[in-house]
Amino acid sequence: MAEASAAAPGRKPIVPFLTIPEDPAEKPYLSGSRCKRCGATYLGTRMACSKCFSTEAMESVRLSDRGELHVFSIVHQSAPGVPTPYVAAIVDLPEGVSVRCNINGVEPDPAKLKFGMPVQMVTETIRTDREGNDVVAFSFKPA
Amino acid sequence: MRDVAIIGVGMIKFGRYPEKTVPELAGQAALLALKDAGMDMKDIELMASGNLYQSNAMVGQRIMQTIGQTGIPVINVANACATGSTAFREAYYAVASGAYDTALAIGSEQMGKMGLLGGGAAGGDPAYSTEGVLGSGLMPAVFGMAGVEHMRKYGTTQEQFAKVSVKNHKHSLHNPYSQYQTEVGLEDVLNARVVSWPNTLYMCCPTGDGAAAAVLCTMEKARQYTTKPIRVAASVLTSDPWTQRDLTMPDINTLTRHAAKEAYEKAGIGPEDLDLIELHDCFATAELLHYENLGICAEGEAGRMIDEGATYVGGKIPVNASGGLLSKGHPLGATGVANVCEIVWHLRGEAGNRQVEGAKVGLAHVIGLGSACTLQVLEKV
Numbered sequence: 265m266a267e268a269s270a271a272a273p274g275r276k277p278i279v280p281f282l283t284i285p286e287d288p289a290e291k292p293y294l295s296g297s298r299c300k301r302c303g304a305t306y307l308g309t310r311m312a313c314s315k316c317f318s319t320e321a322m323e324s325v326r327l328s329d330r331g332e333l334h335v336f337s338i339v340h341q342s343a344p345g346v347p348t349p350y351v352a353a354i355v356d357l358p359e360g361v362s363v364r365c366n367i368n369g370v371e372p373d374p375a376k377l378k379f380g381m382p383v384q385m386v387t388e389t390i391r392t393d394r395e396g397n398d399v400v401a402f403s404f405k406p407a
Numbered sequence: 408m409r410d411v412a413i414i415g416v417g418m419i420k421f422g423r424y425p426e427k428t429v430p431e432l433a434g435q436a437a438l439l440a441l442k443d444a445g446m447d448m449k450d451i452e453l454m455a456s457g458n459l460y461q462s463n464a465m466v467g468q469r470i471m472q473t474i475g476q477t478g479i480p481v482i483n484v485a486n487a488c489a490t491g492s493t494a495f496r497e498a499y500y501a502v503a504s505g506a507y508d509t510a511l512a513i514g515s516e517q518m519g520k521m522g523l524l525g526g527g528a529a530g531g532d533p534a535y536s537t538e539g540v541l542g543s544g545l546m547p548a549v550f551g552m553a554g555v556e557h558m559r560k561y562g563t564t565q566e567q568f569a570k571v572s573v574k575n576h577k578h579s580l581h582n583p584y585s586q587y588q589t590e591v592g593l594e595d596v597l598n599a600r601v602v603s604w605p606n607t608l609y610m611c612c613p614t615g616d617g618a619a620a621a622v623l624c625t626m627e628k629a630r631q632y633t634t635k636p637i638r639v640a641a642s643v644l645t646s647d648p649w650t651q652r653d654l655t656m657p658d659i660n661t662l663t664r665h666a667a668k669e670a671y672e673k674a675g676i677g678p679e680d681l682d683l684i685e686l687h688d689c690f691a692t693a694e695l696l697h698y699e700n701l702g703i704c705a706e707g708e709a710g711r712m713i714d715e716g717a718t719y720v721g722g723k724i725p726v727n728a729s730g731g732l733l734s735k736g737h738p739l740g741a742t743g744v745a746n747v748c749e750i751v752w753h754l755r756g757e758a759g760n761r762q763v764e765g766a767k768v769g770l771a772h773v774i775g776l777g778s779a780c781t782l783q784v785l786e787k788v
Binding site for chain 2: 365
C-alpha cells in the first residue's frame, strides 16, 4: 500500500479530458464520450447524457487533433500573470464536440483569423506542479 | 395563481461605497421601497434576498437586523448575475401561490474594484489554472466570442456593437441612479483600449456596489396602498438546455429564447406589445444578440436596428433607458431588482427626463452565466 503514494513525478494533463499515453513516443490526445442512444458527444466522461438523459454507459472516443475555428476573441486584458494579447477561441472537432483553447502561431489580430479555418492541436509542457509533475496543456495552431 | 402587484420600489445610486456594509446598502434600498409602498417591516410576510459574493453569510437576516427583525421567513438566493432577479421571482411566487400576501425582494452587492470576473479559480495547485492556456473563461472574452459569433452569422461589425455603448451612456445622463453619467462618442468607444476584442473598455460594464428592493403583494391588497399598482404579468426563470456547444461556449441565445417564449405566453403578449426593455447588456456585444433573442427584430437585423437608432428613448422600442449595465453599473445581486425598479418608474410615469412616454408594458431581462435567464413582464394596470 505504501509504495503507491511514492510515485515518481511524471506528466499530468491540465484537464482530465486530455489523455497522456503511457508510451512517451505517443502523442497526447483529447478524450470524449459518445451517447449510445442519441450520439451526442462530450469532452471527458459523463454519468448521463445531457441531451437525451440516457444513463447507459457511454462509448469512449478518441477525438481528432484537427478541427475548425468556430469563433474567437482577442484577449488584451486578463487575470494577473496571464500574458496578453492572445487569441482565445472555440474550435469545433469533427466528432461534433467543441473545445475552448488558445490559437497560437498566428498574430493576435482579427484580420489574421478566418471563420472555419482548419486548425491543428499541439501539446506541450507548460508548468511544473507542486509535486514536481510536468503539466501538459494543448492549444491549436493554423493547420 | 393569484395576480401579484408591485407597490413599492427603491434603489440606491450604483457606485462604490467602501465605507458601508452590504446590509447597510441593502437596508437603504429596502427602506426606500417600503416607504414607496406605504408599508413598514411589520407588513412584510416574506423576504427574498439576492447577493452573490456573500451568499454564505445570511445577508437577508443581516438586512433585517439592520431595519427590523420580525421573524418572517428569509430566503437567501444566489444565481450568478441573475441573483437579484431570482430573488424577485421567489417573492413573486410566494405571493402568487397564495402562501403569503406580501413579500419584499432585495438585491445587493458590494464588489469594489473587483476586476475581471469569471474563469473560475484553479482550486488547489495554480499550475492547473486554464485561464489564458485553454482560451478564456473570463466574461469579457466569453461575451466577446458571443459577439463574434453574431459577426460570423450576419456580418455584424464592431462599430455596430460600439453604438450600443454610445446609446446606453447617452441614456445614463438622465438617470440619477447611474454609476456613470458620461457621454461617449462612437470614436471614443472604438479608440478606447481593447479589453477582449471586439469589446473595448466602454463596451464592458463596470464593477461596483449597489442595492435595490421591491415590495410585492396581492393585487387585491395593492388597491389599499396605491392607485398605481404594477402587475407582474409573468416572472420566468430558465436554465440552459442542451445545445451543441453550450458546455464549452455558454449558449446565451437559446437560453434567452426559451425564457422569452415562456414569458410571452404567460403574459399573453408578443414582443410587439412591449413599450420598453431593460436587458442584460453586461457587454455591448450582448445587447444586440438579445434584440433577436427577445424577438424585437428579425434574425440578423440587430445591427441594422442599432444603426437606425430604434432602441433609443424616443425610438420604436427603447432599450436600457436607465443606461444599462454598461453605464448604470452591474453590482451583480442588485441588477435584477434594479431593472424592475426602472420598469416600474416608467410604467408609473415617474422616470423623469428619461421617461418612455405612455409606457404600459415593460420587460426586464437578466442572464447569469452558468446559466440562468430571468424575464419579468410588468404591466400598468
